[in-house]
Amino acid sequence: MNHNLYAHFASRFQGAEDSPLLVTNDGRSYSFSEIDHRTAQIADVLAGLGVRAGDRVSVQVEKSPAALCLYFACLRTGAVYQPLNLGYRRAEIEYFIGNAEPTLIVCDSVSEAEMRAIAQKAGTGHVLTLNGDGSGSLAEAADAMAGDFDILPCEADDLAALLYSSGTTGVPKGIMLTHGNLLANGQTLIEAWGFSAKDRLLHALPIFHVHGLFVAVSCVMLSGASMRWLPSYDAKDVMQHLPECTVFMGVPTYYTRLLAESDFSSDTCAAMRLFVSGSAPLLEETFHAFDERTGHRILERYGMTETNMNSSNPLAGERRPGTVGLPLPGVEIRIVDGEGQIVPSDETGHLQVRGPNVFAGYWRMPEKAAEDFTSDGFFNTGDLGKIDADGYVAIVGRNKDLVITGGLNVYPKEVELFVDDLPGVKESAVIGVPHADFGEAVVAVVVLATDDANNEADIIAACREELAAFKTPKRVVFVDELPRNSMAKVQKNVLRETYAQLLS
Template sequence: MLFHDIFAHHPKERIAIIDQDRSVTYGEFQDLVERWAAYFEALGVKKGDRVGLVSKNCLEFVVTYFAVIKAGGVIVPINFQLVPREIAYIVKDTAMKLLVVKEKLPLEEPLQELSASPLKQLTFDELLHAPDREFVPVSLTEHDPSTIIYTSGTTGKPKGAMLSHGNLYANARDFMESIPLTADDTALCVLPMYHCFAWTVCVAGPLLRGGRIIIQAVYQFKAAMRLVKQYGVTMFTGVPAVYRLLHESRDLDSVDSVRYFISGGAPLGLDLARSFALKFGRPVLEGYGLSEASPVVSVNLPHKVKAGSIGPTIAHVEAKIINAHGEEIPHFERGELLVKGPNVMLGYLNLPEATAKAIEKDGWLHTGDVGYMDEDGFIFLVDRVKDMIISSGENVYPREIEEVVSAYPGVEECSVIGIPDALRGQSICLYVVSREGETIDKKALRQYLIGRIAPYKVPREYFLVESLPKTALGKVRKNVLRDETVDILSKNKFAGRAL
């Protein structure tokens, strides 16, 4: 099935999307998509042309996405928080034909600096007032590219993961087998739609099943809770920070209607997972994915949850754990997670070597994550391969330390990184954000860690900060922390040291 056809068979009178004071039925939504697709054709968008999209969550975002791919184009959703220089990089990398925006962006200068061609920008207002034209169907297959998702860039320059119509359709279909939504369900989309996690879980999945989507332009906790209560939301999707706020909230009645709490984007944490389930009587179904896998790989099941796990793989997706020699290893042994299935990307745009490195000839995708699998097929992640620290010859996984630190009184969140150390190879550094009104003593924290983790895992450098640099989905940008730490310690040898 072509991705833009996933909602074509639903009753036309059923409500599809609610965006503030606006709502559209499935019939109205289909008509809008076809009308805008015809206008994109009139503007010269042809099969394979890349069309950018910069916007906060809104009805127009969803219509544009489907209209572009229906016209044969390849949609390139872009993080609206990026500065013009960063957007210009994506424009040039994709040889973008057109950029759809709410308001036109100042891109002329950064595009000139990159020696990129001028770019036509089209606003939502122009699309809303576009004249009616006849849509001419385009010959497409499930193997044709439909979208390019740029990685968050936690390390190096962002890469464009090319996803096909088949990738996106299969991922939405297979995720819905694990989380069995029906036409009677209502999903709230508070996460940014430019990210494929929100797109697949909050938009594509519910539309495939004929459900109803409630849109929040930008996440705001209290407003989100009001929407849950107002519309009887049955599937709520968030990142760990959202669930932490919900766990601390006293208004338990606001989420009575929710059947499924879905979490992704970053590790939920054992303590939060267990205490949330006790408080609300329903577990958070933690899942896992990456842009290169469209993105969902696995998720805990409503009838079977293992705290600390990212669940078993969704239907039609395989997983295995390999050692440093590329050999598959037994249950409970740690190694790199590889996945295979109809969700695996076509490849990275303009990067054949990176594609060959990421995807084996037999279709297995390297995730870059370290973990293990139990006898039931549930996957437990330990850390990123790139984040693993080698200190005094010992392998140290930051997430192990972070789990222990997170349980210390007054800790809101934390992050562990490794920096070059002439004596040990790498030195372990800990960044901690305290809860509001709490004070953390670095010496006391270090003493707390001694005896709870092996001596070689105890951090040597401690930094108390107000916040951690993150991607839009809440992943800590450890590359930024590493650069800042090296800079600080090079200026002051003893800066931040606990003892």
């Protein structure tokens, strides 16, 4: 059996190769056969540059049909796809490229000069460009290719993607996802969510993230469905296209913004069968407000970069607000105490997960994988949760101080290390506080070394220069000292309580 994920995508379109697969915001339609041919042309380019199975291809480009074809081409050739958030700054990119050691980097034309300098430093031999309109040196090279590249056979444990998630120590970790991980999770989701060739997904998510790239795209491709492809999220654009679609996936911010539109109603959603939310906690008030306005109960699920999807509220059955539903078929979830013993129903503990969806380990960090996996193969998610008597899972907190803002993960230590190095800063603590639009927002609590040191605007500006925008603090608060417990550990729970209303 060929476990190559793209081979399974292609099998779902046999006999329907010329049916629309993707329709852009401006009405341009692409059939599967067109996408498949373009994918093969790009695969020819990769092979010509010496990209081989297992080689990394680092990509920082705007969302576009061409960018999707590049992802498919990497799958097709057995290369390892490394998507990079468009918001990452040079210092962040230098680390990711230096650690992944890709054979090829693909970026937009505006970033080419900077990316070539990074590539030279990392020893990467090739840099190509791909722009949001589909132009660039990669596109030009692909135009000259025959497009007859066969789909490479893969084993289930061959790497398909490498995504980076910053750790609590501030050192980003490369999360290794295999063809088997992505295939197993995709197949589970199309069954759990009832996907078929009759569905059209309204795709408004970014594709440098698990949610938009692996969850949304895999559900479409493994069911033979189609999608309306938006370059980015805009509530009015979403409302315009909802009447022609059947499924929508978003982060909680997407739903609160739809509810803020006065003309958003049940009529807008008349053709819809399913709304899915994830990547950040969905507030119960949003769940109920959406139900009241549209008659649709949002299906909330739970996943991570390391695991894809772990649990989901049922398609047919009770969708309980405040929970992330039941473990998906083939996925085991358990709640344990500090000694690793399973706790009774409705008691809070550490959430662990095991299944074919769980990643293969951290890139070149076997010692970290050893720390994060139990002896019987469960992954320690770092989330605190509980499971009720009916099996519904609720996430009640995080024991790693993770901040989730607009569906994107921010690990405080990474921001703290940067802020602490700024002139005049003695120390800092970074927390997440409630935010009406993003769910949580990053706030830095800073102790200054001198009275005439940086002010709030200075620190935010410095962060914006070096860190991705979503990691940059929305506010900086100055204190004489940070609260600490008897072991001198900063009490971030106290800070979160103190500044809970800061952005209200």
